[in-house]
Amino acid sequence: MPITVRLAAADDQPALQELFLTSRRQTYTWLEIASFSLADLQQQTQGETILLAQDEQGALAGFISVWEADHFIHHLYVGAGQQRRGVGCALLAALPGWPGQRHVLKCLLRNHAAAAFYRASGFAETGRGIGEDGEYIVFESGGSADPAA
Numbered sequence: 001m002p003i004t005v006r007l008a009a010a011d012d013q014p015a016l017q018e019l020f021l022t023s024r025r026q027t028y029t030w031l032e033i034a035s036f037s038l039a040d041l042q043q044q045t046q047g048e049t050i051l052l053a054q055d056e057q058g059a060l061a062g063f064i065s066v067w068e069a070d071h072f073i074h075h076l077y078v079g080a081g082q083q084r085r086g087v088g089c090a091l092l093a094a095l096p097g098w099p100g101q102r103h104v105l106k107c108l109l110r111n112h113a114a115a116a117f118y119r120a121s122g123f124a125e126t127g128r129g130i131g132e133d134g135e136y137i138v139f140e141s142g143g144s145a146d147p148a149a
Contacts (some may be wrong), residue, residue, distance in 0.1 A: 005094040015060045015062040017041045023077040048074055051094050053087045064091040073105035075091055109135040
């Protein structure tokens with residue numbers, strides 16, 4: 001399945017908002033999903049770079065948002081019908097400096113599928129914490145932080 005990754009534009013916002021809302025409601029069933037809204041994406045990604053992935057028909061397949069100053073991956077979501085098709089890997093590969101640049105992210109402990117994806121993508125657990133949505137794992141990609149590099 002050919003995946004195209006590009007920088008998100010203003011006219012992509014409605015589709016990105018819908019994917020973000022739908023994915024969160026399907027994934028985070030243990031949270032107060034009724035409080036999630038379409039406006040959350042804009043509020044949570046302000047100042048971040050958003051890359052989106054499109055499938056061969058040009059449909060939105062997923063997106064990644066990154067706070068570039070810290071190489072912090074804030075969000076990575078893939079539509080339910082697009083999972084296990086290489087979309088997440090394509091989004092990671094499109095990050096500036098990937099794979100040489102170290103990237104960091106937090107993943108909710110209860111999000112087992114995401115944690116497995118990050119581990120399979122070469123991320124290592126470097127810490128844990130508790131936030132307002134529950135326990136999370138801190139993952140780091142190889143990059144310059146990888147002792148084997």
